[in-house]
Each structure stands twice: as structure tokens, then as C-alpha cells.
Amino acid sequence: MPKKILLIAGDFVEDYELMVPFQTLQAVGLTVDAVCPGKKSGETIATAIHDFEGHQTYSEKPGHRFTLNADFETVHADAYDALVIPGGRAPEYLRLNEQVLALIRAFAAAAKPIAAICHGAQLLAAADIIRGKTVSAYPACAPEVRLAGGHYAEIAIDAAVTDGTLVTAPAWPAHPAWLAQFIAVLGLKIVSTAA
Numbered sequence: 001m002p003k004k005i006l007l008i009a010g011d012f013v014e015d016y017e018l019m020v021p022f023q024t025l026q027a028v029g030l031t032v033d034a035v036c037p038g039k040k041s042g043e044t045i046a047t048a049i050h051d052f053e054g055h056q057t058y059s060e061k062p063g064h065r066f067t068l069n070a071d072f073e074t075v076h077a078d079a080y081d082a083l084v085i086p087g088g089r090a091p092e093y094l095r096l097n098e099q100v101l102a103l104i105r106a107f108a109a110a111a112k113p114i115a116a117i118c119h120g121a122q123l124l125a126a127a128d129i130i131r132g133k134t135v136s137a138y139p140a141c142a143p144e145v146r147l148a149g150g151h152y153a154e155i156a157i158d159a160a161v162t163d164g165t166l167v168t169a170p171a172w173p174a175h176p177a178w179l180a181q182f183i184a185v186l187g188l189k190i191v192s193t194a195a
Contacts, residue, residue: 002029002030002031003030003031003081003082003186003188004030004031004032004033004079004080004081005025005030005031005032005033005080005081005082005083005084006032006033006035006070006075006077006080006082006083006084006103006107007021007022007032007033007034007035007083007084007085007086008035008036008072008083008084008085008094008100008103008104008123009034009035009036009045009066009068009086009090010036010037010045010090010091010093010094011036011045011046011089011090012046012047012048012088012089012090013045013047013048013066013086013087013088013089013090014047014048014049014050014063014086014087014088014118014119014172015047015048015049015063015064015066015088016049016172016175017086017087017088017117017118017120017171017172018034018047018066018086018088019047019064019066020172020175020179021084021086021115021117021175021179021182022034024175024179025084025179025183028183028188028190030186032069032084033069033070033075033080034066034068034069034070035068035070035071035072035075036068036072037072037094037097037099037100038072039068039072040068040071040073041068041069041070041071042067042068042069043067043068044065044066044067044068045065045066045068045090046062046063046065047063047064047065047066047088048060048061048062048063048088048089049061049062049063050087050088050118050171050172052157052171052173057140058138058171060089072099075103076106077103077106077107077110077112078106078110080107080112081112081113081186082107082112082113082114082115082182082185082186083103083104083107083112083113083114083115084114084115084116084182085104085114085115085116085117085120085123085124086117086118086120087116087117087118087119087120087137087138087171088118088119089119090119091119091120091121091122091123092119092122094123095122095123095125095126095127100123101123101126101127104123104124104127104129105127105128105129108127108129111164111165112165113165113166113167113182113185113186114129114165114166114167115166115167115168115178115179115182115185116135116137116166116167116168117137117168117169117170117171117172117174117178118137118138118141118169118170118171118172119137119138119140119141120137120168121135121136121137121138121141121144121145121150121168122137122141122144124145124148124150124166124168125141125144125145125147125148125150126148128148130145130148130149130150130166131148131149131150132149132150132151133150133151133163133164133166134150134151134153134161134163135150135151135152135153135161135163135166135168136152136153136155136159136160136161136168136169136170136174137152137168137170138170138171139154139170142154153168155170156170157170157171157173157174158173158174158176158177159174159177160174160177160178160180160181161181162181162184162185165185167181167182167185
């Protein structure tokens with residue numbers, strides 16, 4: 001039976017940080033349910049593309065519409081093997097939703113793998129599950145990580161860090177490292193058959 005992954009997103013989630021893990025995890029044979037509070041399967045969310053163009057912070061452009069494939073109101077942590085939290089602007093307001101925070105806490109309490117990238121750390125901090133953990137995030141989230149009792153990992157933008165079952169990264173350039181570490185935490189091994 002393939003592992004089931006829950007992905008929590010919302011309007012103006014970062015486009016790459018939603019679509020790349022959603023498709024990559026499916027490509028390695030996992031079932032991925034993407035949900036958003038207040039929306040049902042078949043409805044869409046707006047995404048934003050954050051880019052690093054030499055300014056003091058990232059720029060933001062409209063992304064794609066993303067179609068959800070599950071209902072937030074019916075999901076329970078015990079039905080899933082792991083959780084993915086993409087970044088963008090969605091975590092900023094999703095952290096105000098107690099149901100979202102309770103769901104994240106349930107995954108953490110069960111020691112299930114959690115992968116968060118970029119501003120996803122805002123949800124980890126709000127759920128109070130990073131105390132004593134080493135966590136990477138977009139650098140602007142470092143104060144929140146520290147205030148929540150986590151150790152902020154200052155790593156390259158294309159790197160990731162694993163602390164137990166928690167896998168975090170600063171932004172979408174880290175997808176190869178972040179997803180490889182998450183797949184390893186899930187107990188999966190990808191074997192190349194190329195000669």
C-alpha cells in the first residue's frame with residue numbers, strides 16, 4: 001500500500017513549493033492529498049511565484065491556479081503517513097486557523113514526518129512544535145523560529161536540514177535536497193536502473 005501524504009496549502013502559496021513536491025511525491029508512487037481550509041476537492045487556489053532577482057527580498061508574480069484533490073474538513077492525521085507544508089504567503093494567514101495548527105500538532109505528536117519549506121516555518125512555529133529543533137526557513141522567518149524555541153539553521157538556499165522526522169529548507173532552490181531528505185525520512189529508497 002503506498003504511503004499517503006497530506007499537503008496543506010492556501011491562496012498565494014508559493015507555486016513551485018506546491019506543485020514540485022505534489023508531482024514529485026506522486027512520481028515516486030506516493031498518494032498526495034492537497035487541501036485548503038474552506039475549500040473542497042475540485043476547487044482551486046491561487047499561487048504566487050517568488051523569485052530571487054537581486055533585490056533586498058524576493059519578488060512576487062502571479063502563479064498558476066492549482067486544483068485541490070481532497071477536502072480539508074474530512075482529513076485526519078491518523079489517515080496519513082506524513083505532512084508537507086509549502087511556503088509563500090499562505091502560511092501567514094493559515095497559522096490563524098486553529099484546525100490547521102491542531103492537524104500539524106497531531107502529526108508531530110505521532111512523530112510522523114513533516115516537510116516544511118520557506119515560510120512554512122511560520123506554521124511550525126505557530127503550532128509550537130519546533131522547540132529544541134533545528135529548522136531552516138526563508139531568512140525572514142528566522143526570528144519566528146528562534147522565538148518558538150527552535151534553532152534556526154543558516155544554510156545555503158539550495159540546502160535542506162533534517163532533525164529527526166522534520167525536514168526543512170529555505171526556499172524552492174532547495175527542492176532536490178529537501179525532497180531527497182524527506183523521501184529518505186519516509187523510509188523510501190530510489191534506485192536507478194540506468195546503466
